[in-house]
Amino acid sequence: MSTDRPVVRVEHLVKRYGSVEHGHTAVNDVSFSLGEGRTIALVGESGAGKSTVGTILTGLQAATSGRVEVCGEDRSRLAHSARLRRHRGSQLQIVAQDPFTSLDPRQRIGAAIAEAVGLHTPLRQQARRERVLELLDAVGLSPTHADVTPRALSGGQRQRVAIARALAAQPRVIVLDEAVSALDVSVQAQILNLLNDLRARTGVAYVFITHDLGVVRQIADEVIVLRHGRIVEQGTLEEVLDSPSEPYTRRLIASTPRPGWTPASAEVA
Amino acid sequence: MTAPAVDPDLVAAAPTGVRPARPRRSLNLGPTAALALGVLVAVTLLAALAPMVAPGDPNSADLLATFTGPSPAHWLGADATGRDIASRLIYGARTSLIGPAVIVTLSLVVSLPLAMAAAWHGGVIAFLINRVLDIIFSVPGLLLAILTVSLFGPGLWPAVISLAVAYLPYVARLTMAAAEHERRLPYIDALSVQGQSVTRIISFHLLRNLAPVIAGQATITFAYALIDLASLSFLGLAVQAPTADWGVMMSDRDAVLQGHPGQVIAAGTLVVATVLSLFVLGSRLSGDRPTPRGILRLLLRRRAQQAGQR
Amino acid sequence: MSPASSTRVGAGAAGDVGAPGAPSSPLLQVRDLNLDLGDHGVPILRDVELTLDPGEALGVVGESGSGKSMTLKCIARLTPPRAIVRGEVLVDGVDVNRLRGKSLRRYRQSQVGYVFQDPRAAINPMHTIGTFLLEAARDRGEDVTAAREQATSILASMGITDPERRMRQYPFEFSGGLLQRVMIASVLMAQPRLLLADEPTTALDVTTQAEVLALTDRLRRDRGLAMIFVTHDLDLAMAVCRRIVVLYAGRVLEVADAGTLQTAPVHPYTRGLLASRPPLETKLPQIPVVPGTPVSAAQAGPGCPFATRCPVRLPQCAEQRPPLLLQGRSRVSCHRAEEIAAGALDGVLPLTHRPAQGGGTGA
Numbered sequence: 001m002s003t004d005r006p007v008v009r010v011e012h013l014v015k016r017y018g019s020v021e022h023g024h025t026a027v028n029d030v031s032f033s034l035g036e037g038r039t040i041a042l043v044g045e046s047g048a049g050k051s052t053v054g055t056i057l058t059g060l061q062a063a064t065s066g067r068v069e070v071c072g073e074d075r076s077r078l079a080h081s082a083r084l085r086r087h088r089g090s091q092l093q094i095v096a097q098d099p100f101t102s103l104d105p106r107q108r109i110g111a112a113i114a115e116a117v118g119l120h121t122p123l124r125q126q127a128r129r130e131r132v133l134e135l136l137d138a139v140g141l142s143p144t145h146a147d148v149t150p151r152a153l154s155g156g157q158r159q160r161v162a163i164a165r166a167l168a169a170q171p172r173v174i175v176l177d178e179a180v181s182a183l184d185v186s187v188q189a190q191i192l193n194l195l196n197d198l199r200a201r202t203g204v205a206y207v208f209i210t211h212d213l214g215v216v217r218q219i220a221d222e223v224i225v226l227r228h229g230r231i232v233e234q235g236t237l238e239e240v241l242d243s244p245s246e247p248y249t250r251r252l253i254a255s256t257p258r259p260g261w262t263p264a265s266a267e268v269a
Numbered sequence: 270m271t272a273p274a275v276d277p278d279l280v281a282a283a284p285t286g287v288r289p290a291r292p293r294r295s296l297n298l299g300p301t302a303a304l305a306l307g308v309l310v311a312v313t314l315l316a317a318l319a320p321m322v323a324p325g326d327p328n329s330a331d332l333l334a335t336f337t338g339p340s341p342a343h344w345l346g347a348d349a350t351g352r353d354i355a356s357r358l359i360y361g362a363r364t365s366l367i368g369p370a371v372i373v374t375l376s377l378v379v380s381l382p383l384a385m386a387a388a389w390h391g392g393v394i395a396f397l398i399n400r401v402l403d404i405i406f407s408v409p410g411l412l413l414a415i416l417t418v419s420l421f422g423p424g425l426w427p428a429v430i431s432l433a434v435a436y437l438p439y440v441a442r443l444t445m446a447a448a449e450h451e452r453r454l455p456y457i458d459a460l461s462v463q464g465q466s467v468t469r470i471i472s473f474h475l476l477r478n479l480a481p482v483i484a485g486q487a488t489i490t491f492a493y494a495l496i497d498l499a500s501l502s503f504l505g506l507a508v509q510a511p512t513a514d515w516g517v518m519m520s521d522r523d524a525v526l527q528g529h530p531g532q533v534i535a536a537g538t539l540v541v542a543t544v545l546s547l548f549v550l551g552s553r554l555s556g557d558r559p560t561p562r563g564i565l566r567l568l569l570r571r572r573a574q575q576a577g578q579r
Numbered sequence: 580m581s582p583a584s585s586t587r588v589g590a591g592a593a594g595d596v597g598a599p600g601a602p603s604s605p606l607l608q609v610r611d612l613n614l615d616l617g618d619h620g621v622p623i624l625r626d627v628e629l630t631l632d633p634g635e636a637l638g639v640v641g642e643s644g645s646g647k648s649m650t651l652k653c654i655a656r657l658t659p660p661r662a663i664v665r666g667e668v669l670v671d672g673v674d675v676n677r678l679r680g681k682s683l684r685r686y687r688q689s690q691v692g693y694v695f696q697d698p699r700a701a702i703n704p705m706h707t708i709g710t711f712l713l714e715a716a717r718d719r720g721e722d723v724t725a726a727r728e729q730a731t732s733i734l735a736s737m738g739i740t741d742p743e744r745r746m747r748q749y750p751f752e753f754s755g756g757l758l759q760r761v762m763i764a765s766v767l768m769a770q771p772r773l774l775l776a777d778e779p780t781t782a783l784d785v786t787t788q789a790e791v792l793a794l795t796d797r798l799r800r801d802r803g804l805a806m807i808f809v810t811h812d813l814d815l816a817m818a819v820c821r822r823i824v825v826l827y828a829g830r831v832l833e834v835a836d837a838g839t840l841q842t843a844p845v846h847p848y849t850r851g852l853l854a855s856r857p858p859l860e861t862k863l864p865q866i867p868v869v870p871g872t873p874v875s876a877a878q879a880g881p882g883c884p885f886a887t888r889c890p891v892r893l894p895q896c897a898e899q900r901p902p903l904l905l906q907g908r909s910r911v912s913c914h915r916a917e918e919i920a921a922g923a924l925d926g927v928l929p930l931t932h933r934p935a936q937g938g939g940t941g942a
Contacts, residue, residue: 045784045785045786045787046755046784055458058458058462059462060458060461060462082464082465082466082467083464085461085462085463085464085465086463086464086465087464088462088464089462089463089464090464092462093462093463094458094459094462096455096458096459097455098455101454101455101456102454102455102456102459103456103459104456104460104474104477104478105456105478106477106478107474115463115465116463119463119464119465120463120464154872154873155643155872156872157872162459165459165463169463169464184642184643184811184872184873185642185811185812185813185852185855185856186642186851186852186855186868186869186872186873187642187872187873188855188857189855189856189857189866189867189868189869190868190870192857192866193865193866193868196865211784211785212857213785213859214856214857214858214859215857217857217858217859217860217861217862218857218858218862218863218866237862241859251786252785252786253859254789255785255786255788255789256785256859257812257814257815257818258814258858258859258860259814259817259841259853260841261814261818262818262819263788263789263790263792263793263796263818263819264793264796266786266789266790266793267789267790267793
């Protein structure tokens with residue numbers, strides 16, 4: 001489905017917690033690949049395993065079996081050296097769901113972004129500061145925001161900071177783990193527009209983890225529907241949302257509120 | 270229908286709720302905690318500047334002044350051997366505060382790395398650390414002190430070291446719980462994904478965010494150590510008689526029996542005032558609102574712990 | 580954009596226009612409700628008014644800081660300590676704020692039922708589901724056997740199979756959706772007249788949400804229960820409620836029937852809210868947004884609280900607060916309500932970006 005050289009390739013990924021008999025399989029035989037500048041949405045309900053796929057991609061968790069490649073490099077095992085982690089960070093970054101806990105509460109915004117810039121670029125202080133302002137501007141924040149702590153920011157603004165910090169590494173892929181789910185509707189739209197805009201400008205690819213199909217429609221090129229750790233359906237946005245072949249996908253779509261929707265209309269499907 | 274294209278810059282132009290304020294540096298304590306801080310600063314200053322503020326030598330006996338009441342020569346009177354009570358209280362602050370300070374420092378120095386290691390690695394490492402702490406937990410603090418004293422003879426330092434060991438699990442457990450909670454927050458993950466080194470994440474981010482909790486707990490631990498050391502001195506197991514010390518002064522039974530409770534009351538009042546101030550400040554530092562009920566609970570919790578140990 | 584000739588809309592018609600054609604007297608009337616919290620009196624709610632007829636479902640919609648949950652808490656008298664409540668909350672003509680001791684308990688026992696957002700946090704994990712369901716009956720000294728039968732039948736009617744066995748189980752053995760059904764069942768046990776639901780399905784998965792809502796809706800209609808449904812999701816509120824109140828910064832900005840709100844919302848905030856929801860059916864090149872972030876009552880100025888974010892604000896908007904007046908079929912608090920209703924500002928405030936065809940059941 002993807003272009004010549006995928007930035008993310010996941011093959012037969014399995015993540016099991018506990019023993020084989022008594023354990024719990026969070027991710028079971030998941031495979032996909034993601035081309036440069038594309039967005040793949042991992043959709044599903046709680047316990048579907050979508051966030052687990054995300055954390056394995058980031059290298060915060062090891063896979064039980066299967067292969068996880070980011071920019072051609074195997075990630076199924078953990079990185080124990082800071083150098084390897086830094087190297088991985090320059091390829092793939094993460095933006096988490098809760099804007100209120102995803103930033104160090106005592107660190108000023110400018111310092112947080114500068115820290116990330118410093119890790120991934122050899123810039124000296126002055127150039128680093130300029131890069132911070134550039135990044136703030138890219139996510140629609142003003143230079144004055146650099147001097148405040150997260151406490152002074154709203155949820156949407158914090159999420160912009162998290163995105164700026166992720167961009168500091170100039171990654172090829174960003175994992176967005178329910179990154180807009182905790183935001184107010186009016187703010188959510190701003191962030192979605194920003195993400196689409198950034199992707200067009202920088203060519204970054206997204207792994208977009210969400211349960212909201214309306215959001216998926218606005219941002220994804222490809223969709224994977226997960227349930228209990230397994231892939232239910234996989235295809236392009238149009239294939240999955242407009243002509244779903246699986247009953248579960250149809251049920252998900254029918255259950256999503258929209259104008260003219262009633263809870264009873266979900267039962268019909 | 271055309272959608273109104275909203276410039277993202279317009280969004281930033283009106284950042285509602287942005288206070289261009291710097292992060293709060295002042296503590297904004299509130300009246301009760303400010304008073305407590307005042308008491309503690311005063312006591313510490315007295316201890317530090319004892320040679321300058323004390324009216325006389327704490328150990329020089331003025332046999333003519335035995336059991337005299339307050340007078341220009343002896344502001345708070347003199348004790349059985351005619352030593353100046355005020356001077357003894359002021360010099361006593363030194364011995365009474367240095368012990369708890371060492372206890373808290375020692376237990377923090379040992380427990381912080383343990384707590385961080387357990388919180389960061391979890392699994393087997395956390396399990397092992399916890400079991401070791403359990404073993405120390407099972408030995409009652411005062412009993413350990415009495416045992417040490419019986420081996421090495423009475424004195425401040427054996428008592429201090431044994432109490433530091435006894436306090437270790439309390440301090441470690443509390444720090445560990447706070448660190449484990451903080452470590453699970455997504456910002457720590459984000460820093461790891463960035464490729465930040467573990468040492469920097471722990472020392473620069475984790476510890477800095479835990480600092481208020483640790484400071485609060487350390488303050489409260491200081492109070493408990495003060496009580497325990499005073500009790501040991503009272504029993505004659507820690508600081509020894511001629512040395513000026515609040516615990517030693519409180520244990521002057523003869524003076525009470527002879528109808529001169531002055532120095533016992535004075536020393537006791539200082540201990541109570543210091544301990545209460547520590548409780549108030551400690552709970553304020555860890556983010557609670559110091560209420561009489563909360564302070565009482567701190568006292569009772571200690572009692573319950575001791576009862577549980579027996 | 581022509582400068583507005585701001586004529587005051589039907590200033591005389593400011594009376595009670597709530598629900599057209601409601602013969603009976605309202606079950607609940609909230610008048611000029613104001614709420615301040617904390618030692619320094621942080622404003623949370625300002626002049627909130629609601630009416631609710633017996634058996635009616637009312638949606639209260641708002642974003643963070645709008646005070647939607649606090650409105651509900653005021654009605655149930657669950658305000659936190661050091662709260663200052665002014666205004667009236669009349670249930671059957673009795674002011675809830677004046678109830679004390681026994682009469683307050685009786686009100687909470689028999690008149691209102693409260694469904695919390697997170698059932699796992701609201702149900703004691705140490706007791707069985709049966710104990711939880713029968714607690715209220717035991718407390719009232721009622722016949723436990725009868726109550727048990729009632730509980731079983733309610734659970735069964737909520738689509739829970741083998742209710743007797745389920746009653747002996749503990750909360751951890753239940754999924755979130757099942758547990759929320761248990762919570763709703765426990766509320767129905769007391770046969771209240773008013774169901775207060777605070778984001779009852781936000782913690783649930785979409786498919787479960789649809790099931791729970793469909794069930795609640797059916798049971799509510801069968802029993803003639805009135806409901807206030809608090810949510811941040813306008814689409815969801817319109818799906819289950821007849822009338823919707825839109826709250827912003829602790830104030831009511833618009834009240835309208837669900838149908839009216841869907842086809843002809845008036846307030847710029849309501850329009851923005853509807854437009855910025857990412858649509859399921861179509862991919863938009865750019866999602867219309869409301870600039871800025873939601874403010875709370877404490878941050879709002881003297882004028883219209885939405886003025887700072889409003890794309891069609893006038894100079895007077897930041898100074899003068901517009902009254903809540905009838906405009907067409909909605910009650911709206913906006914200086915430009917008349918112009919908007921006439922369609923004069925549709926270029927800036929799109930009605931909706933979605934295809935106008937109703938009922939996209941699809942599939």
